[in-house]
Amino acid sequence: GAVVSQHPSRVICKSGTSVKIECRSLDFQATTMFWYRQFPKQSLMLMATSNEGSKATYEQGVEKDKFLINHASLTLSTLTVTSAHPEDSSFYICSARDVGGLNEKLFFGSGTQLSVL
């Protein structure tokens, strides 16, 4: 099956710094990638939809200036948490859909555990 690689898997940073998370589709092209946030023992909350070559679409309540998304190619989307604070600590997961897929299954990265001190 298709593989989505997400890095880093874990990051610890000081408050006020910015953290970049990468999501790559390794063996397929993804015009659309999705970024989720997950708190312990809770469901995934969609943060934004990343579209290749255009601006991301953010869900209500998600600060676009706080969570910068760039989808510069068909295989790479990045999420940058700017000026991170302890409340940004969470598990972030990306997913992608094959270009040829229509409402079909998503392929997920392995997630990034962000801890802001």
Add this chain to the structure above:
Amino acid sequence: SQQGEEDPQALSIQEGENATMNCSYKTSINNLQWYRQNSGRGLVHLILIRSNEREKHSGRLRVTLDTSKKSSSLLITASRAADTASYFCATAKIQGAQKLVFGQGTRLTINP
């Protein structure tokens, strides 16, 4: 916004028993999918059932869909300790953005 509600929130059974998880949703859907998540990891797609299907099988998994009741169930037969994980249903709407909305999940524990 979250659409799916799953029940139970947590389930603990003995190895070899069957595990059943339920999912309810609110709006019309194109398809419903079930995913599995091991602790601290990403999600893995298990099975997809379309709105015009009522039942689907894949190995030890059996999924049903009742669009009149807006509900689905996932049955894992002959459970194994390795099935311990969280299970999420996700729905795709007929119209609108092509994104999935995830339920709250069921945390399944299989005791050896």
